[in-house]
Amino acid sequence: MAAEKSPVLFERTSALTDKVTNYCPGCLHGITQRLVAESLDRLGLADTAVGVSPVGCAVIAYEFYSCDMVQAAHGRAPAVATGLKRARPENTIFTYQGDGDLASIGMAETIHAATRGENITVIFINNAIYGMTGGQMAPTTLPGQITQTSPYGRDVKAAGNPIRVCELLSSLDGVALAQRVTVDTPSNVRKAAKAIRKGFEYQREGLGFSIIEVLSSCPTNWGMTPYKALEWLRENMIPYYPPGVYKDVKAGE
């Protein structure tokens, strides 16, 4: 009698390609990217989804997702996604952007796509630094944080204060879901997976703009080991950027 086939508890989703990512060892981009791919797979959207990759570490994300992808100019992913969604409303459209892309050069596109209530899902990776270009200060860099361009720590008098994107967008009427999650522990990864799925479900129901902000680490540019970077994230980023649901149009139901 043939032995019973062992059930697989965890394996690579088919919504990801076989390519090895360009992310540094221990970068949480990889986890978030997996969660997005698994969410699409689980909701049965993996074949019809179209993603928009940003400029930044995730610039070649089109190599890693099995679904169709478009690569947008720096910060313009929500504008490209708007066009895609209006032309192909039956497809699920998502953008995958970092903080330099979404909160700096792309802030206008982000805010206007949100206030128009474009029916797209934005996955926003916040690691408080420009990763790909070598660790410069980003709009989300914490006060006092040392980066390549703030070697004495971010001085809020000269460089301004960090932007809390979820809080900012939560005041706009077009936003259906604004939620901040982290992926620093296995339980938080599961919560993040749920939030990302919710974003795609809201888009499927046509509720409007959904943004999931994922607090992430940058071990290379923060100059820490991957595990130490997670501790730094918990100690410094979470108090400034508290995870939670900032807007949910279905919250009252």
Place this chain on the structure above:
Amino acid sequence: MAKVTVDIEYCKGCGLCVDFCPEGIMQMDNDVITQKGYHPAHCVDLDKCTLCLNCATMCPDVAIRIER
């Protein structure tokens, strides 16, 4: 018995699976060097694996496959 397979083509040796394994059975394999030049992770004692999936959940490179 559990089966934990690390695909060394994907593993970049970040060690997050080692840090998050509650049983302490994930370790870096210092005898192996991957094509990218990293020491990959491996499971040293499958009998102790509780199938909590922490290693696979925290693996940024989706290199770990777990079977019952």
